[in-house]
Amino acid sequence: xxxxxxxxxxxxxxxxxxxxxxxxxxxxxxxxxxxxxxxxxxxxxxxxxxxxxxxxxxxxxxxxxxxxxxxxxxxxxxxxxxxxxxxxxxxxxxxxxxxxxxxxxxxxxxxxxxxxxxxxxxxxxxxxxxxxxxxxxxxxxxxxxxxxxxxxxxxxxxxxxxxxxxxxxxxxxxxxxxxxxxxxxxxxxxxxxxxxxxxxxxxxxxxxxxxxxxxxxxxxxxxxxxxxxxxxxxxxxxxxxxxxxxxxxxxxxxxxxxxxxxxxxxxxxxxxxxxxxxxxxxxxxxxxxxxxxxxxxxxxxxxxxxxxxxxxxxxxxxxxxxxxxxxxxxxxxxxxxxxxxxxxxxxxxxxxxxxxxxxxxxxxxxxxxxxxxxxxxxxxxxxxxxxxxxxxxxxxxxxxxxxxxxxx
Numbered sequence: 026x027x028x029x030x031x032x033x034x035x036x037x038x039x040x041x042x043x044x045x046x047x048x049x050x051x052x053x054x055x056x057x058x059x060x061x062x063x064x065x066x067x068x069x070x071x072x073x074x075x076x077x078x079x080x081x082x083x084x085x086x087x088x089x090x091x092x093x094x095x096x097x098x099x100x101x102x103x104x105x106x107x108x109x110x111x112x113x114x115x116x117x118x119x120x121x122x123x124x125x126x127x128x129x130x131x132x133x134x135x136x137x138x139x140x141x142x143x144x145x146x147x148x149x150x151x152x153x154x155x156x157x158x159x160x161x162x163x164x165x166x167x168x169x170x171x172x173x174x175x176x177x178x179x180x181x182x183x184x185x186x187x188x189x190x191x192x193x194x195x196x197x198x199x200x201x202x203x204x205x206x207x208x209x210x211x212x213x214x215x216x217x218x219x220x221x222x223x224x225x226x227x228x229x230x231x232x233x234x235x236x237x238x239x240x241x242x243x244x245x246x247x248x249x250x251x252x253x254x255x256x257x258x259x260x261x262x263x264x265x266x267x268x269x270x271x272x273x274x275x276x277x278x279x280x281x282x283x284x285x286x287x288x289x290x291x292x293x294x295x296x297x298x299x300x301x302x303x304x305x306x307x308x309x310x311x312x313x314x315x316x317x318x319x320x321x322x323x324x325x326x327x328x329x330x331x332x333x334x335x336x337x338x339x340x341x342x343x344x345x346x347x348x349x350x351x352x353x354x355x356x357x358x359x360x361x362x363x364x365x366x367x368x369x370x371x372x373x374x375x376x377x378x379x380x381x382x383x384x385x386x387x388x389x390x391x392x393x394x395x396x397x398x399x400x401x402x403x404x405x406x407x408x409x410x411x412x413x414x415x416x417x418x419x420x421x422x423x424x425x426x427x428x429x430x431x432x433x
Contacts, residue, residue: 034399044313047091115141115248157186234258259320324349326354326425
């Protein structure tokens with residue numbers, strides 16, 4: 026098992042304030058990417074869960090958040106599930122788990138050990154009342170299976186029990202607001218990546234990042250330390266690039282990296298900008314912001330992948346990080362990419378990756394998005410073509426998921 030690796034999906038679970046409350050973890054082994062060569066589902070699930078968590082490390086994978094893993098009936102009833110630490114990992118019972126007496130008894134035993142239990146893709150049924158009544162913590166309602174017109178009646182039935190309701194596959198902000206108005210407390214879906222009130226001119230400042238920069242500049246910190254602060258704060262990167270272009274009019278040299286931009290702007294100008302910008306924004310972009318996680322994890326994964334043998338020669342790690350950050354501005358904040366690449370004086374490799382989907386850098390961006398969307402089969406085939414071992418991919422994911430630990 027120590028020579029095997031697993032592709033990892035990590036989907037955020039948000040609270041009503043659109044902050045990350047937990048992660049759902051999804052795993053895919055290389056053997057199951059194109060075929061199911063396992064002696065039993067139990068063997069497959071247990072090997073993947075235990076080996077992946079051991080290789081990745083729960084702290085790196087989750088930071089300070091809670092995680093949930095999917096379990097079927099066989100895995101639920103097995104002893105292997107108790108290898109997972111209940112204070113960090115909860116159990117998501119798949120929809121094919123039936124509430125038989127032995128299942129109820131097993132859930133009661135796991136609950137007594139401290140595990141949080143979730144019913145996945147669930148529709149209300151009186152048969153599940155023994156689980157609703159104090160054993161299950163969260164009930165997930167799949168909005169692709171439950172129309173919005175049927176949702177109020179289901180929510181009303183489940184409100185009688187001490188469970189939190191999670192709306193799954195929430196794709197638009199309108200649906201999110203509707204579910205929240207019904208009293209649902211947790212949410213999964215891509216709605217968070219389309220913040221309707223956030224436009225280009227309102228890309229939030231990161232208060233913690235600005236304060237860190239002020240301290241670093243006051244103590245004449247190394248450029249590498251200042252560069253690291255920018256890497257942890259996507260909004261700062263965009264503002265830095267805008268600053269460089271405003272104070273360096275007529276610049277003939279294209280910006281290649283964050284360090285390059287810092288060199289152009291100089292320490293004195295940077296100090297003035299930080300002091301002003303600290304009071305110019307709302308400062309609400311924090312560590313629990315899902316867009317922050319998306320941006321920095323994507324950028325860090327691309328940066329690490331660009332360093333991974335066999336290296337793609339045209340992909341410099343620092344430039345790969347820049348592409349990752351700016352791609353989130355394009356995809357999430359709906360800033361027209363033509364405007365970004367025109368106004369920021371970016372290098373041709375970065376411009377091509379963001380605008381034209383050309384070049385090796387765009388390959389790295391596509392791979393990062395595949396893993397974010399849990400397109401494991403397609404991603405694994407691409408890694409195989411590129412000759413990148415899955416163990417190396419796992420290491421890149423470990424570093425990408427771990428960015429928030431160093432920032433905490």
